[in-house]
Amino acid sequence: MTLLSVNLNAVAQLRNRRDVPWPSVTGIARLVLDAGASGITVHPRPDERHIRRTDVFEISELMAAEYPRAEFNIEGYPSEDFFTLVDAVHAHQITLVPDTPEQATSDHGWDFRGQGNFLADAVRRLKQTDRRVSLFCDPDAGAAGAAAAKATGADRVELYTGPYGGCFDDPERAQRELALLAETAQAAAAIGLGVNAGHDLTLANLPAFQTAVPGVAEASIGHGITADALRMGFPEAVRQYRAILEE
Template sequence: MTLLSVNLNAVAQLRNRRDLPWPSVTGLARVVLDAGASGITVHPRPDERHIRRTDVLDLAKLLREDYPAAEFNIEGYPSPEFFALIEEVNPQQVTLVPDEPGQATSDHGWDFHSKGPLLTSVVQMLKGEGRRISLFCDPDAGVDGVTVARASGADRIELYTGPYGSCHNDPDRAEYELAALAETARAAHAVGLGVNAGHDLTLANLPAFQAAVPDVAEASIGHAITADALLMGFPEAVRRYRAALGS
């Protein structure tokens, strides 16, 4: 069973097109959690082009008071501002990503070999009671990469599934990408790391992913589930994604 964490960045980005309080990030967090999502994911960026710092604080309060069993996953680059936010909010999971400040979206995992000392320092700084640390990981990181990731003290990796997600019209390439993801996932489990996944996972490509990459603990899905929600509403979209994930 793979748990579903709904990424609300796209909701926040839509809201930010106007100086208006809707669509409500916290309101839709309630909707997806009531529909059975296991948690909420956000990736606040320095320019606040989608999720704002105030959203993070509001979501933390919502989950703490009304959904104590739900998981809050905050993604971000390890900057001093990010450290301060994590200490203030204390989410259950922190996912570290190697994004540049102005990057449009996450598009690669950590170079574990060159950034190993940095990640070890950051992981130890961020680990707290009940707080899990996950590292964004390229699909082809393989044994060597996940071994370094494990040595940093991280609890999980998050497989970057973007290259697989982009193969919607190229089945041969999709098969290649799935093989790489499966190999890295196996290597991660072998060294004691949990495995998450995220980026461009859809109702169409999840079945093949789930079959090829078993024992994924959690999938963080934002863009696709938001696009589907425009057609079917968020409650139905959450139900369908949970079914595709076996949760």
Template sequence: MTVLSVNLNAVAQLRNRRNLPWPSVVGIARVVLDAGASGITIHPRPDERHIRRSDVFDLAAVLADEYPGAEYNIEGFPSEDFFSLIDDVSPHQVTLVPDDPAQATSDHGWDFDRQGEFLLGVVKQIRSPGRRISLFCDPDAGARGVAAAKQTGADRIELYTGPYGGCYADPERARVELVALAETARAAQEAGLGVNAGHDLTLNNLPAFQAAVPGVDEVSIGHGITADALLWGFAEAVRQYRGVLEG
């Protein structure tokens, strides 16, 4: 079964519009976990435009004390500051992304052929017992890219589903994107890698993704679920997404 990890970046970004402590990132984490989310995802950036360094530690404490069965997934570019944060917090999963710090959001996966040696060193550096390492992966990476990803020693790839999510008004293009995602996921699974997915997945496009790309271990959803939560509240939004994933 595919599990749901809720990305809280959008909650933090809304909070940061004012010098006030609400909406509470930790408070929303409690709501989504109580509603059945399997974990929390965050992507702290150097400029703290959404998740702040203090959030990283606050969430770690709450998950350890109140939700020991929930998973903590931290995404980021493997800089020295990121290494230090991972060492301090020791999340269950680390998702490595090739983002420039100035990017608004993640928008591409690793070039495994060109950056494989770099990633091999990074994976060795952050490897720890009980910690899973996932690498952000373009939807059309295919068997060659997945084979290079496997050589880094990572445990999973995370399929970048942004191009698919962007096809909300173009069903034909969405079908093309699903084929690429399915082929890359299949190659990863055959290579012994787990498969995560995330970016612009919604209640509308998730069913077709689930049907076309079987065997996905985890989806990380932030923007879409936050938009739905504005209508229904976070608890009901989590229940709706779980219904799709478990249906």
């Protein structure tokens, strides 16, 4: 069974279009957790264009007080500001991504071999407290990339599923992307790395992903589930994503 972590960046971005407190990020967090989501994901960026630092603190407090069994996953680039933020709240999982500040969204995984020492230092620092560390991983990382990720001391990799998600109009390319994801996931699992996944997963493409890439521990889904929630509401969207992930 794959757990669902709902990424709230898109909700925060909608709120930030106006100088008003709605939609409430913590309110939506409560909705999706009540509907059965296993966790919440946020990816605060330096310019706070969606998730703000205050959101991170408020979500952490909400989950500790009302949802102690749910998982809080914080994504970000391992800068000093990021370390300061995640050290000030209670997060169960930290997912490191190689984003530059100007990127609109995550669009590639780590160069595990070229940046191995940098990542090992970051992982070591984060694991001084009891937190799981996951590293954003290209779909074609394969066995060599998985081994290099493992060498950093990380607990998991998160498969970047964006290239697969972009194949909605090209079934043949989608099959090729699924094969790459499956190979990397199998290589990671074989050496004891847990496997997460995320980016552009939707109700339409998730079933094929689940069939081709079994054993994924957690899927972080934000844009797709928010788009579906505009039609059906967040609780129903959570139920439909869970139905696929838990088959």
